[in-house]
Amino acid sequence: MTETRTTCPYCGVGCGVIARVENGGVSVRGDDSHPANFGRLCVKGSALGETTGLTGRLLHPEVDDQPVSWDQALDRAGERLREIIDQYGPQAVAFYASGQLLTEDYYAANKLMKGFIGAANIDTNSRLCMSSAVVGYKRAFGEDVVPCSYEDIEKTDLVVLVGSNAAWTHPVLYQRLVQARAANPALKVVVIDPRRTATCDIADLHLALTPGSDAGLFVGLLDTIEPGRASDWPTERVADFCGLLPDEVATFYAWFTAAPRAVTLYTMGINQSASGSDKCNAIINVHLASGKIGREGCGPFSLTGQPNAMGGREVGGLANQLAAHMNFTPDDLSRVARFWGTGRLAQTPGLMAVELFEAIARGDVKAVWIMGTNPAVSLPDSHAVCQALAACPLVIVSEVMRDTDTSRFAHIRFPALGWGEKDGTVTNSERRISRQRAFLPVPGEAKPDWWIIARIAERLGHGAAFAWDHPHAIFSEHAALTAFENQGERMLNLGALAQLTREEWDGLTPWQWPVNREAFTRGRQLPVNPQPHGATGSVLYPFTLNSGRIRDQWHTMTRTGYVPRLMQHSDEPTVDISPQDAARLGLQEGQLARISAPRGVMVARARINEGQRVGQLFVPMHWNSCFSRQGKVNALVEGRCDPHSGQPESKQTAVRLMPWQPAWQGELWSREEMTLPMFVHWWRKAVTGVSRLTLAGDKPLLEWLLAHCTGQGWQLQIAQTGERSSLLAWHQGALMLGFWQGTQVPALAHGFIEAAFHTAPVELAERHALLNGQSPGERVEQGRIICSCFSVGENAIREAIAGGCDSAAALGAKLRCGTNCGSCVPELKAILSVRV
CATH class of the missing domain: 3.30.200.210 (Phosphorylase Kinase; domain 1)
Known part of the structure; x- marks a missing residue:
């Protein structure tokens, strides 16, 4: 061990x-x-x-879908990149990186693209979540630097959460807030969010404002703090602009101005907007004006969405940054060129994410290298992104998984190391650098991203500048660059770590790079003119769609989607809708619905949610073409961006929603993956060692399945009772396939079915029970899983409540739910509140 x-x-x-x-x-x-x-x-x-399993892993380099040696793959990539650069110039090449990369990988990619290929066309999926926050900080403080630490949340008098469902997106930090509030009952919490989310569980005040109106709320607060600065935004105008009651606005303003200390936590609800940068500055303005900055328990605190979005920003992993918090100014350009020893340094900013893929579509960018991310799912207008990648002459993908929506377009695939296999550093939201250490053997021929980048640099003729033999050497170079000719004008200065030996770096304990708190009090206030969001509704598209994360999934599910435990809480794309809108449309809880926009269509299952505003919908961002047919929410989202940050407005999209009652719905279990006819809608569920799909359609599937099974020579069992039918297929005593269908998704004993694929039932009675989808003596369903940590279902929770449990703590003592991460506690309280 x-x-x-x-x-x-x-x-x-x-x-x-x-x-x-x-x-x-x-x-x-x-x-x-x-x-x-x-x-x-x-x-x-x-x-x-x-x-950490190897199922589905990309383990060997591939060129044109064929396994090749590393030398062959690297040679081919180098040759094609060199040909494109020679013919079209360096601007025809682009890298698209990820907040999942380690700092050392990011540094290597940025150095190669900007320093030696000679164009700044390296951007990252952090553009989709953090770039507006970057602009806000840079405009206010002159540098992309976060002025807060987690301890500030525990030492404040008021916490304002804006556009953040931290209970689900940053659950551990949220639990620190829960504990801080328990320790200090005087601590007030305000949640500003159009939806009533799990985060509202601890809110003293929830401001369910009109989507996209946050800037108006904070501009009005600034006028309260400094009368006359924003005199056109009195409380009454703010209330009208934000869709709030004047008393609600006044209460928030009174609490903020009276609180000796205040921290504002903000994330995607602020950043993912066509005016996200201005919203960030509106928040920063009120902290500057009120003096609630530069001291303990105070400040505007942008929470990063990814494990190393901050590290990527440190090394310059955005197209409009240079490196080490330096910019495309003459002095910085000279400094970085001399440090790197290059005469090829890019002189101007490059293409940001959305415009980068638009340039690919136009043919201006001929080669793109995508590292550790899935833009075919995560970028807006995903159909257009897929079309651009399909037409691009050279697509290189460095990935952990072989099959992703993006890797399907790759001409060259590089197998990258995953978590537990790679070695380096990451920086969290509070500027704290921590080590990710390898503890698993290298699978197949996978390699670190930095190693792959360095080998390509060699083939492009720049090997001497990339002659690292270990990530420690890269980290040391990165740290030295932050300190190079830095006389205190840049707060990012990791010089204290630049001389670490390899042994010291190996043993590095979490280290927070320091800032001068007092410097933040001298920040610049930026005038902000609040704007409504850009999703203009119409008769055809009357709803406003919001997208975001759910509790147990991560990004595009390439890691979490294959874990059965993480599929228990929510295993299909859903659409949250208000009871009023559902009644008007005749939409029932759990019914399927089609959501459409001019760019695309998706299918999701309805969740009627009293915390949803009328006219507003919410859909998770995670599902993709590997886990569903027509489940990508970004197929609907327009590529409308903030003009300063380039961040897309992913939070507001005008859409239409229509109920869909398919002719049948069902469950298909099979020993092997199956390619189904195009008329079938499907959603993949995570099950160990077997394929499970939930299906729906208007054309019958049973005859197609019968023909498939007969063609395999399998023995069949068929049953039909009224509108319900089922099919089992056997081969040499082993269950090969099971299909159950009805007008609704049949209630099945899933544990019994899964076990049947691993141990074939031998008794005839068991086979008949399996054909019915039920197990003798087994309750058919636990109900919806509420606590994923301990797999506690809603039925068990309701039984415990009926048995006398009258609080979340009592339920935890009896069932363990809510006692690990605490993310399910708001749902436990919601069930308790409506118990009969």
Whole structure:
């Protein structure tokens, strides 16, 4: 048995993890000594050990879908890149990186693209979540630097959460807030969000404002703090603009101005807007004006969405940054060129994410290297992104998984190391650098991203500048660059770490790079003119669609989607709709619906949610073509961006919603993956060792399945009762396929079915029970899983309530639900509140 201290690869909280390898398996627990989480983990972090298998992994380099040696793949990539650069110039090449990369990988990619290929066309999926926050900080403080730490949340008098469902997106940090509030009952919490989310569970005030109107709320607050600065925005105008009651606005303003200390936490609800940069500055303005900045318990605190979005920003991984918080100014250009020893340094900013893929579509960019991200799902107008990639002459993908929506377009695939296999650093939301350490053997021929980048640099003739033999050498170079000719004008200065030996770097404990708090008090206020969002509704598209994360999934599900435990809470795309809108449309709970926009269509299952505003919908961002047919929400989202940050307005899209009652719905279990006819809608569910799909359609599937099974020579069992039918297929005593259908998705004993694929039933009675989809003596369903940490379903919770449990604590004592990460506690309270 071995144990390794490392860092979680999910959100920007940056939790410390202790990974244990024992008997070929991996288990994890929180690191009690890590200052980000002090031992606590969310359900995704707790399930990390379940993501380390090799099923579906890309293990060997491929060129044109054929396995090749590393030399062949690298030679081919180098040759094609050189041909394109020679013929069209360096601007015809682009890199698209990820907040999932380690800092050392990011540094290598940025150095190669900007420093030696000679164009700044390297952008990242962090553009989709953090770039407006970057602009806000740079305009106010002259540098992309976060002025807060997690301890400030525990030392404040008022916490304002804006556009953040932290209970689900940053659950461990949210639990720190829950604990801080319990320790200090005087601490007030305000949640500003159009939806009533799990985060509202601890809110003293929830401002369910009109989507996109946040800037008006904060401009009005600035006028309250400094009368006359925003005199056109009195409380009454703010209330009208934001769709709030004047008393609600006045209460918030009174609390903020009276609080000795205040922290504002903001994330995607602010950033993902066509005016996101201005919204960030509107928040920063009120902290500057009120003096609630530059001291403990105070400040505007942007929470990063990804594990290393901050590290990517440190090295210059955005197209409009240079490196080490330097910009495209003459002095900075000279400084970086001299440090890197290059005469080819890019002189102007490059293409940002959305415009980069538009340039690919136009043919201006001929080659794109995509590293550790899935833009065919995550970028807006995803159909257009797919069309651009399909037409691009050279698509290189560095990936962990072989089959993703993006890798399907790759001409060259490089197998990259995943979490637990790679070695380097990440920086969390509070500027804290932590180590990700390798504790698993290298699978197949996978390599670190930095190694792949360095080998391509060699083939382009720049090997001397990339002659690293270990990520420690890259980190040292990165740290030295932050300190190079830095006389205090740049707050990012990692000079204290630049001389670490390899042994010291290997043992590096979490280290927060320091800032001068007083410097933030001298920040610049920026005039902000609040604007409505750009999703103009119409008779054809009357709803406004919001997209975002759910509790147990991560990004585009390439890691979490294959973990059964993480599929328990929500296993299909859903659309949250208000009861009023559902009644008007005749839409029932759990019914399927089609959501359409001018760019595309998706199908989701309805959830009637009293916390949803009338006219507003919410859909998760995670599902993709590997897990559903027509489940991509970004197929609907327009590529409308903030003009300053280039960040897309993913939070507001004008759409139409129509109920869909298919002729049939069903469940298909099979030993092998199947390619179904195009008329079938399907959603993949995570099950170990077997394929499970939920299906729906208007054309019958049973005859197609019968023909398929007969063609395989399998023995069939068929049953039909009224509108329900089922099919089992056997081969040499082994269950090969099971299909159950009805007018609604049949209620089945899923554990019994799964077991049947691993141990064939021998008794005739068992086969008949299986044909019916039920097990003798087994309750058909647990109900919807509420607590994923301990797989506690709604039925068990209701039984415990009927048995006398009258609080979330009592339910936790009896069933353990809510006692690990705490993310399910708001739902437990909601069930308790409506108990009969």
